[in-house]
Amino acid sequence: MNQEYELRSAETHIEVHKFYPGAIVLLTAGALVFQSSARVYFPKLEMLELPLLVTIYFGLSRRNPSTGLLLGTVIGLLQDALSGPTVPLGFYGIAKTIVGYLASSIGARLDTEHPAARFALIFGFFVLQQAILVLIRRLLLAQPEGWFNAHLAVAAAVNALVGTVLFLGMDRLRRRS
Amino acid sequence: MAVIPSRHKTLALLGGVLLAQVLLLAVQIKRDSRGRLLRVWAVTAVSPFEKVGAWGVGKVRGVWTHYFALRSTSRENEALRIENDALKLTIAQLQTKAAEADRLAALLSFRQAHADVPMLGARVIGASAGTASRTIEIDRGERDGVRRNMAVITPDGAVGKVVEVYRDAAQVLLLTDKDSGAGAMLVGSRVQSPVGGTGDPMLVMKYVPTEEEVKVGEKIVTSGMDKIFPRDIPLGTVVEVKAGNPFKQIRVQPTAKLDRLETVIVLLTQAPLEFKTDTPNAAGTEQSDANATLPAAKSEKP
Numbered sequence: 001m002n003q004e005y006e007l008r009s010a011e012t013h014i015e016v017h018k019f020y021p022g023a024i025v026l027l028t029a030g031a032l033v034f035q036s037s038a039r040v041y042f043p044k045l046e047m048l049e050l051p052l053l054v055t056i057y058f059g060l061s062r063r064n065p066s067t068g069l070l071l072g073t074v075i076g077l078l079q080d081a082l083s084g085p086t087v088p089l090g091f092y093g094i095a096k097t098i099v100g101y102l103a104s105s106i107g108a109r110l111d112t113e114h115p116a117a118r119f120a121l122i123f124g125f126f127v128l129q130q131a132i133l134v135l136i137r138r139l140l141l142a143q144p145e146g147w148f149n150a151h152l153a154v155a156a157a158v159n160a161l162v163g164t165v166l167f168l169g170m171d172r173l174r175r176r177s
Numbered sequence: 178m179a180v181i182p183s184r185h186k187t188l189a190l191l192g193g194v195l196l197a198q199v200l201l202l203a204v205q206i207k208r209d210s211r212g213r214l215l216r217v218w219a220v221t222a223v224s225p226f227e228k229v230g231a232w233g234v235g236k237v238r239g240v241w242t243h244y245f246a247l248r249s250t251s252r253e254n255e256a257l258r259i260e261n262d263a264l265k266l267t268i269a270q271l272q273t274k275a276a277e278a279d280r281l282a283a284l285l286s287f288r289q290a291h292a293d294v295p296m297l298g299a300r301v302i303g304a305s306a307g308t309a310s311r312t313i314e315i316d317r318g319e320r321d322g323v324r325r326n327m328a329v330i331t332p333d334g335a336v337g338k339v340v341e342v343y344r345d346a347a348q349v350l351l352l353t354d355k356d357s358g359a360g361a362m363l364v365g366s367r368v369q370s371p372v373g374g375t376g377d378p379m380l381v382m383k384y385v386p387t388e389e390e391v392k393v394g395e396k397i398v399t400s401g402m403d404k405i406f407p408r409d410i411p412l413g414t415v416v417e418v419k420a421g422n423p424f425k426q427i428r429v430q431p432t433a434k435l436d437r438l439e440t441v442i443v444l445l446t447q448a449p450l451e452f453k454t455d456t457p458n459a460a461g462t463e464q465s466d467a468n469a470t471l472p473a474a475k476s477e478k479p
Contacts (some may be wrong), residue, residue: 032306033226036314039304041234043436046308055254065187071214073194084312084348086356088205090198092307097198101191133309140202143355151470 017061027054028075037083047155049126050073053163054158055096056125057170059103060112066106072100088141095132099125115164121158127152183339220314227283228316235300262332269334269411283319287340297321299329301438302346305403308431311374313337313438318345321472326405328444334411335359335399336441351435352380352412360403361412364396372397372412378436380413382427389425392419397429407444 031050038045040132055075059068076096080089103125106112130152135141242255303314317323319342329336329349337357341348350357351374358373361382368391369382385391395415401408413429420426 025363033223033230036223036306037230039228040231040301040313049307051306066190069187069191069194073198073421077198078219079306082223082303083307084310084350084354086310086312086350087305087307088202090202090205091309093198094195094202097191097194101187126425136202140199 005031017063018175019058019061019173020175024058024071027058027170028071028078032075032078032082035079035152046135047151047158048162049155049159051092051130052099052126053122053159053166055100056103056122056163057167059100060107060118061123063104063108065101065104065108068104069097069101072096072098072103091133091136092118094136095129098120098132099129102128115168118167119160119164122163123156126156126159130156154168189433204316220341220343220346220348224302224316224343227314231302231316232266266332270409277416295322297323297443297445298442299347299441301441308376311351311376311435312340313349313351313441315347315349315441315443316345317443318343318347320344322445323347323443327361327446328406328410329441330406330410330444331433331438331441333434334413335406336433336435336438338405339443350442352431353378353435358403359406359412360400362400363391363415364392364398365392366395369402371402371403379416380429380431381400382415382429383424385425385427387420387425391415391425391427393418394460 010129028051031054035048035050038048054070055068058071062068073093073096076091076093077089077141079092079096103121106121110117112118127148131147134145134147137145194206213228229306289345297317299315299317301313302316305312315323315329323339323342325339327339329338335352337349337351338359339347340350352359352372353376355374355376358371360369361372363382363385366389368385368389369381372380372382375381382391382397393415395410397415399408399410399412411432413431415427416430417428418425435441
């Protein structure tokens, strides 16, 4: 059960990856601590969204929509809890639930190991998350917020670039078959 | 017995989780709950790591500063910097008072009345985990006497107010947060109006009538009307003024470096600071007071 196995369908032949014990918990905790600490010393790191990158990575790797969406929910709710009382619980939670579900669904159908594919997916998921956050603000919180701007494109590109490199390192945490 | 396909189970799970979180949001919007358990757990779990990080960074910096970079010189420099910070605060307050000669007596009275306002230094150990809010976390909490709605400042100017207090840590809502606000007034014209955040590095001064003259470069200080900040603490500088109807659109550069906070000062008092209402236009003062307290009340909302 702990061995790497393969998900087979009529057309695809895609590996489902397992990780060393504690890897998911440690990476998630590390991403959240980094997210809430690094900005104090390096304000420019504000645009990095490590919790999102962790959600995407494990969604794409494990390729199980149920665990993907649940992991996204947990990470999102913890990010809400650490974002201060002005951010309601569920704000990032909803966004990362959807991202986790979509990432694992896409991961189950496509080969997402190539760096170019990863770059494009992270870019897309970052924009999607921002769109969901704006939607929540507008529909549920009645707070006017603009949709897209140049800063969003830059932040998406930076996250995609950093994520692509980080994913290469995180690949080493996978169990070998 | 009918078997539910796996894909439908996953979609049902997705729908259930999303619905639960939407309901969670709805509950929070309806009910202004305080100190939610998940927040307490999360902050309690993470703050030790943040403290260790801050401690580690402090130690590394200390070793470098005190041993590698000329031990005595750096220490003397540090002492001078602390003294300089204290002097900057005093000078800023005195400059404001000097510019308002007719208010000198009232300000001196305030200074005497609050000369021994207890203050507490605190180290910034964390920030909000997302860009949706502008908060910082400090290493002082309930055990140190920190309470909600206490003002937080630096020697440069106002920073924000305490919004959540835990045992050994507290969260501070920065002035730049969308839900933040402070009673303020223009130093030159003494026009009072709340200043609030937009989520950007800049602040906005909200309710200055179009007929009032406001100049770019004009200084803004706290008015004290929000019952959180003592008056005459530097708040910002006007950087842009646009005509509006019925209010001007005024953008303000915060005086404190809110994106580079490492240490802050918590004013350890929740007692309402009473000021002499010797303003010539009493009606205007009352109106400004009402406006100034509005953002403070709003900031309680999630």
